Amino acid sequence: MNDDNSVVTGSGGSPALTMQILEGHGIGGSPVVKAAVGQRITLDIALQNTAIYDFYVHSCYAHDGSNSPDASINIIDSNGCGVRLSRAIDVPAMSAQPTPNGPKHVYLHMYGFQFTSNNFVHFECQVKPCIKSCHREQCIREPDTKIPVIPAHRRRRHEDNSTDVATLRLETVLEISPQSTLSAAALVSSEDYARTASCYSQPALIATCTFVFITTALLVLMVHVVYRRCSKSKKAGSINDSDSVDTSSIS
Known part of the structure; x- marks a missing residue:
């Protein structure tokens, strides 16, 4: 294990990081593998024990699985900041660690969305583990001058030009189903009723x-x-x- 720059670069064991999609907004929801268009969901990257490791998240993408530039969007930039997308991605990317040495979460509020080319949305993030502390905020408020590249090209560039093997690549997949007409009509009716009643x-x-x-x-x-x-x-x-x-x- 190499302690240079407080980044784990050896093979003495990696932190048990997980990435999953949760129901609703916040880290208290249940994990889901399927969601509807427009449904509130949360992308959650978590480390259950922070006694030894810390981490931050950067360069997150959502794509249709084909790595096509036309079906790939940036959701967390290289500075660790959320990238707003109307009716899909809320900002900022948030970090939560309720107790010392306890679980840490980096999460992003989203709404169910899909690419026209696939009903499955693939989420991919780069996660940087550090020993004890990364000595930085999740989001660094600096201009992101790096040109976003699609996941396949980014991985190849990372493998060719970097010796930092500590950066972990986490992936998860979510199936998206269209919002049913009945559910949408029921939602509108209930909203109209509530609006009328409130008058x-x-x-x-x-x-x-x-x-x-x-x-x-x-x-x-x-x-x-x-x-x-x-x-x-x-x-x-x-x-x-x-x-x-x-x-x-x-x-």
Whole structure:
């Protein structure tokens, strides 16, 4: 093992790093091998024990498996920073280590996406292990002047020009299924319902109900008053008629 630059270059054992796709946004989700277009997912690179090793992640790509430049996108650049892509990749690339010597995670929030050439999306990352500490942040805020190259070319260039065998290449594959029409319609319906329900606040509903109640009560009262007046008029008319009859009979 060589300690130069705090980078593991020997064969005395490599850190047990893993890379997987998790359900939802965050490192608390369950691993998934299949997701729908637009579904929230997280790319998670983890080291369960950091008592000896540290690591950072750089040069991550997503591609369709053919290594074609037309079906390959950069998601974490050579500085370790996330590369934003609308409706696919959120930034920044985040790092979490809740306890000393405990698990460390470098993760990226994404949404399910696919290439037109394949239903499977291949994710590939370069991971640099270090002894104790890498003495750097996950993302270095410097201009990334390196021209992104497709994974196959990058691997060949790395093998030809670098003697640093400590950098690990991690891969994982995710199957992407189109979002079903039924699910999409149900989602829209629920959102519309929630939006409509939110338009009616509790004070507004109380005021509306009070207004309706008062209006109804006034209408009932008016009908009752009119009815009583009509009844009195009829009684007065009948009394006058009877008086006329009595007067005529006397005369």
